[in-house]
Amino acid sequence: MGETEGYKKDWYKQMSFYQIWVRSFADGNGDGIGDLYGVYDKLEYVKSLGVDGIWFSPVYPSPNADYGYDISDYKDIHPDFGTLDQFKKVLEKAHSLGLKIIMDLVVNHTSDEHPWFKESRKGKDNPYSDYYIWRDEPNNWDSLFEGKAWEYDEQRGQYYLHIFAKKQPDLNMDNPKVREEVESIMRFWLDMGVDGFREDVINFISKKEGLPNGLPFIPAVNGMPHYKDGPHIHEYMAQFRKVCNEYDCFQIGEGPMTTVNSALKYLTGPTKSLDMMISFDHMMADCVYTEYVHRPFSLVKLKKAFSKWQYALAGKAWNSLYLENHDHPRIISRYGSEKYWRESGTMLAASFLFQRGTPFIYQGQEIGMTNIRLRSIHQYVDVSSKTNYHTYHLKEKTSKRMHRIHLSSRDSARTPMQWNDHKYAGFSTVRPWFYVNPNYKMVNVAAEENDKLSILNFYRKCLNLRKHSKALLYGSYKEYYPKDKFIYVYERAYKNIRYLIICSFTSLTLTVRIPTEYEGKKGELVLCNYRGHAGELYRPYECRVYRYKV
Ligand code: GLC
Numbered sequence: 008m009g010e011t012e013g014y015k016k017d018w019y020k021q022m023s024f025y026q027i028w029v030r031s032f033a034d035g036n037g038d039g040i041g042d043l044y045g046v047y048d049k050l051e052y053v054k055s056l057g058v059d060g061i062w063f064s065p066v067y068p069s070p071n072a073d074y075g076y077d078i079s080d081y082k083d084i085h086p087d088f089g090t091l092d093q094f095k096k097v098l099e100k101a102h103s104l105g106l107k108i109i110m111d112l113v114v115n116h117t118s119d120e121h122p123w124f125k126e127s128r129k130g131k132d133n134p135y136s137d138y139y140i141w142r143d144e145p146n147n148w149d150s151l152f153e154g155k156a157w158e159y160d161e162q163r164g165q166y167y168l169h170i171f172a173k174k175q176p177d178l179n180m181d182n183p184k185v186r187e188e189v190e191s192i193m194r195f196w197l198d199m200g201v202d203g204f205r206e207d208v209i210n211f212i213s214k215k216e217g218l219p220n221g222l223p224f225i226p227a228v229n230g231m232p233h234y235k236d237g238p239h240i241h242e243y244m245a246q247f248r249k250v251c252n253e254y255d256c257f258q259i260g261e262g263p264m265t266t267v268n269s270a271l272k273y274l275t276g277p278t279k280s281l282d283m284m285i286s287f288d289h290m291m292a293d294c295v296y297t298e299y300v301h302r303p304f305s306l307v308k309l310k311k312a313f314s315k316w317q318y319a320l321a322g323k324a325w326n327s328l329y330l331e332n333h334d335h336p337r338i339i340s341r342y343g344s345e346k347y348w349r350e351s352g353t354m355l356a357a358s359f360l361f362q363r364g365t366p367f368i369y370q371g372q373e374i375g376m377t378n379i380r381l382r383s384i385h386q387y388v389d390v391s392s393k394t395n396y397h398t399y400h401l402k403e404k405t406s407k408r409m410h411r412i413h414l415s416s417r418d419s420a421r422t423p424m425q426w427n428d429h430k431y432a433g434f435s436t437v438r439p440w441f442y443v444n445p446n447y448k449m450v451n452v453a454a455e456e457n458d459k460l461s462i463l464n465f466y467r468k469c470l471n472l473r474k475h476s477k478a479l480l481y482g483s484y485k486e487y488y489p490k491d492k493f494i495y496v497y498e499r500a501y502k503n504i505r506y507l508i509i510c511s512f513t514s515l516t517l518t519v520r521i522p523t524e525y526e527g528k529k530g531e532l533v534l535c536n537y538r539g540h541a542g543e544l545y546r547p548y549e550c551r552v553y554r555y556k557v
């Protein structure tokens with residue numbers, strides 16, 4: 008394949024990943040917090056899904072201002088989760104099961120409790136003085152999580168920059184010593200045997216010289232033009248790629264607000280530094296750039312975003328595919344229907360798993376976990392949910408504002424994993440650190456193991472089908488009926504094999520005509536989320552996968 012030229016390995020193209028947010032996955036030592044003992048015990052389950060690797064959200068020591076994304080030690084394990092030895096056991100067992108492990112590399116910022124920051128705030132003549140971005144006067148940037156992007160530090164007598172929460176000071180990547188630290192963090196984990204990194208908000212690490220003011224009237228993202236894809240970004244990325252290239256390592260970068268054109272710079276040509284990028288366009292089919300500005304779900308918007316990336320990267324670069332992660336509310340509650348829970352949960356799986364790219368499945372997505380609806384904002388723990396509640400739409404009634412939280416909170420993705428219908432959903436033997444979704448009696452792994460038509464077993468079927476088909480792995484992508492408001496139809500083709508994937512995004516029953524190219528051809532129905540099918544009539548949220556030999 009042309010797009011792999013110059014790269015030794017492209018094993019990640021045939022893979023799919025499972026993302027684990029450890030705190031809510033499985034509690035192995037009975038303290039109510041998910042940990043690496045729980046992960047160890049559940050690795051066979053992960054393997055049984057048919058995935059080939061795991062992405063761990065941060066497992067490092069962290070004061071949890073942003074639940075792990077504020078790191079106070081890059082080379083250790085959070086005591087809540089276990090020890091480095093326990094991590095090594097997980098790594099070894101995962102490898103023996105044929106599962107790769109990728110780590111979250113969060114280097115745009117640290118925790119304010121990281122020793123570097125504790126030193127840096129002591130004064131200007133400190134060896135760590137320039138590890139962070141200090142100014143006598145702040146500019147007008149807002150942070151994405153908590154008010155202004157600058158916080159005054161009494162000890163240092165200056166302001167520091169934080170694009171995210173106050174407890175997440177931005178590192179000064181222009182300082183070569185900071186970049187050496189990043190290299191050293193990478194080597195630490197690669198030497199231990201991990202297989203790659205998911206790189207957090209990596210397109211934000213280089214800031215424009217002089218930190219100019221942003222546009223005054225756009226809240227939250229006003230400074231973004233000055234820190235997204237900044238002036239030295241590709242130079243710094245090349246430096247990190249070099250480290251990776253010494254190993255058989257794989258890198259996927261998170262690119263908030265990234266466009267196809269800017270992503271292609273990271274993925275192709277002389278500035279190629281990443282194997283894939285996590286883009287966001289398709290996560291905005293029911294909201295405007297952040298989930299606190301809602302609009303009704305639009306399938307046309309979703310399809311446009313899907314196809315834009317599929318077409319633009321074709322033959323040039325490789326997509327990452329996802330509908331959920333720890334930053335987004337549950338997809339059935341957004342693009343599907345809780346009423347048609349099983350039907351829409353399975354259909355949504357087929358809508359993305361057969362696209363061209365490497366799929367990422369987030370814990371609980373494979374059993375159709377849905378959003379939690381807590382009564383009061385005080386019950387939520389996520390910093391961005393709290394800020395959204397206390398900052399935006401203040402004139403609305405409490406019930407309406409809570410409704411927004413129910414639609415948007417990242418906490419919906421962070422409720423304990425539902426393993427069975429026992430107390431606390433089998434996540435723990437004691438009261439968990441966060442609320443269990445009350446639907447666990449119905450939505451849980453054990454119940455779905457025993458149901459042939461379950462969401463869980465559908466994910467398995469999809470992943471298995473994908474894995475064994477060149478057309479689904481490498482074939483070309485084409486969309487049909489892009490303007491249709493209810494149906495998403497796409498094709499994957501390789502040599503004489505064609506797959507047609509037909510997904511209904513509505514609770515209506517409707518007729519779907521096969522594209523004219525396919526008329527009169529005999530396709531084999533290889534997958535359907537209902538028992539038996541009814542010709543051209545599609546039932547609520549029905550999906551089908553047909554295979555043709557042409
Ligand atoms: C990324 C992470 C998110 C975190 C943010 C700041 O977007 O996925 O969870 O809050 O970066 O680190």
Ligand code: CA
Nearest residue numbers: 036038040042
């Ligand atoms: Ca525990």
